Amino acid sequence: MTTYKAPLREYRFVLSELFDVGSLAQLPGYTEATPDTIEAILEEAGKLCEEVLFPLNRSGDEEGCHYENGVVRTPAGFKEAYRAFREGGWTSLACDPEWGGQGLPHTLAFFVEEMVCSTNMSFGMYPGLSHGAYRALSMHGTEAQKKTYLPKLADGTWSGTMCLTEPHCGTDLGQIRTKAIPAGDGKYRITGTKIFISAGEHDLTDNIVHLVLARLPDAPEGTRGISLFVVPKFLPGPDGGIGARNGVRCGSIEHKMGIKASATCVMNFDEAEGELVGAPHKGMRAMFTMMNAARLGVGVQGLGLAETAYQGARAYAAERLQGRALKGPAYPEKPADPIIVHPDVRRMLLTMKATIEAARALAAWTAIELDVSEKHPDPERRQEAEDLVALLTPIVKAWFTDVGFAAANLGVQIMGGHGYIREHGMEQLVRDARITQLYEGTNGIQALDLVGRKLPMHMGRLLRRFFHPVSGFIEEQAADQTMAEFVLPLAKAFGKLQQATAHIAQAGLKDPDEAGAAAADYLKMFALTASAYMWAKTAKIALAKSEAGEDAGFYRAKLATARFFMARLLPETSSLLTVIASGAKPVMALEAEAF
């Protein structure tokens, strides 16, 4: 019994009450994106997700993709759903009008993406990767490449992939072996094997555009010798359509734990014709500009799955009659009470709710700043926004996907044995969520990115983009007695985060293992503190509106959830600080042979 309704009220809250999405319409290029348009679009996207994508989620999981002789078929109904999605213009949402896009803000795309992932994450992989390819080409492609590929990727008639991983290397892309040999006519011949390529082959689009990392013959060792190439399945024809079949074929598809309706392909490149994208040997940098966006996208996948798990668990907890409330029957007329009366079930539901809503608030903040970083006329403001987004990206990726997996797991727990049974759809969410913690850089790698790259960058400038607004907020609210119950715990956690940061900066300087051993715990601590900041800001708004008015119930629920977060989840920052302060020794002491 999975159920899903687009959380439109929540979107309105984070976008228009907690943050000012209206400010986006003041940015050049975004004048159309007024709050009422954004709301209308979210509503219509929600309808499509609820009615078209959601019904295919479980059937797609059961059926999976089919592979035969290099041809991959998606599960029943996916072609029709993709056509509806494409014809509705949804693939072009955040694309440039110059290439046939709608030119709408990332902020809107974020939440449309959340709904897509809530209702059918496997489906969302196909347009999601296409958009990644669109971004890579729009940032690094030549004019001719843009003209050839961007309109097709925007309107969704062609799709895209990211071909990074090889059998012997996933995280450590410096080991890539795929070769690119100049063909003499400005083109290249690409040869090698890529594995785990999402949407590498399928039956949804006329053509598939692979973006491939490979090495030129004169390439230096390691990541400094990697270049980016565009390698289409069918070479573009002179008329803008498709021409000859290129030398890239799908060797097989993986049988895997989740996202079964998303084809994960082995791709064999055999002297396939490709073009260089960007400068020679600068492929990693090109890929990274796009990977940051993709990492945020994976975070949103985690959030989307968490929401579906929560909605399903909430509905189940209200209906499942089992046991009696500890204080005596809450519904004496029923054979038993609904399980939502039990403190342990409430603890689980509230953990989901409190982490999801804080994550969504963080998503809104990050997304709006991402738009500002690209469109604001003032370069200083753009830089500020870019810094914050860079800082928050590993947190959004790792924390949201941890929240997604934890929420799906709690969903199963709340449903008891029925959560473990396929029919009810909850176990699928656990399986689907698991991959989000792995791809686009494992969550361990995200933590290293935060600690090793983002913290020291520009002498801590990125960090200040977060620390300053938080300390400013704490100071501003100091005089407000009603806010004390939210601001005090926030201030305490914030103080500990600063302590942990100082510890890592000092110890890590002497011994990099110190930073490495602290990274995952530090990321979690950061995420909890950022969530507390979101809850305190939420409480400020909710306090003013919870007394009277049509919507008072909504704000009272916000306050209760904020209190739960502060009392029951935030205190973990104390133990995390203790763990971090214990240093790398307990982790590094055991000899490798002794494991």
Add this chain to the structure above:
Amino acid sequence: MKLLVAVKRVVDFNVKVRVKADKSGVETANVKMSMNPFDEIAVEEAVRMKEAGVASEIVAVSLGVAQCQETIRTALAMGADRGILVQTDAELQPLAVAKLLKAVIEKEQPKLVILGKQAIDDDCNQTGQMLAALLGWAQGTFASKVKVEGEQLLVTREVDGGLETVRLKLPAVVTTDLRLNEPRYASLPNIMKAKKKPIDTLTPEALGVDVTPRLVTLKVEEPPKRQAGKKVGSVQELLDKLRNEARVI
């Protein structure tokens, strides 16, 4: 040919409606509102007629509070060309709606008016019929198929016994049944375009229509809860219960 469609803002069909504490009606505060599903079918039919070259312009009309604009925008996003909102906070009953629509129709002079057969909030199923009578136009209600043939309209109606096809002279009023079509999802470009399409606002006073309610709602209650069933041991017991307890045989 110019078409006019009427669209009503109602509580979304997914919402579990609750009766207000004072039993004066159902709770609409903080509840998701959407276009009446039968009206979506009306808009879809009009848009298909336009796509087929039969209709030249589609005007979407809604009556009620300011937020009915959103419902009109939905119609515009589906493909209607412009909107008219007759704005009032007063309670509107079917007769008042029919009179207001008549006044708008006299200004707009459409050849065909399409409405939902009923609205899912009050289930009245009266407005279309009243409107046709007030205008003195032909009517084809519960339509499951509509075809324009020159100055005439073939309407297949869903009636109790099956399907009935009637031939109407234009201008006419048609009300839609569920099987007429499956409404489309508004596309993203069309949602954007809808923002730029004009919506005129009128008032009942400006149209010279008295909308005072003629009916008084005494009380709104939830339907009684279904009682748990009983297991019977034998046919004899069943007959006995049917005869003496349920008194149905």
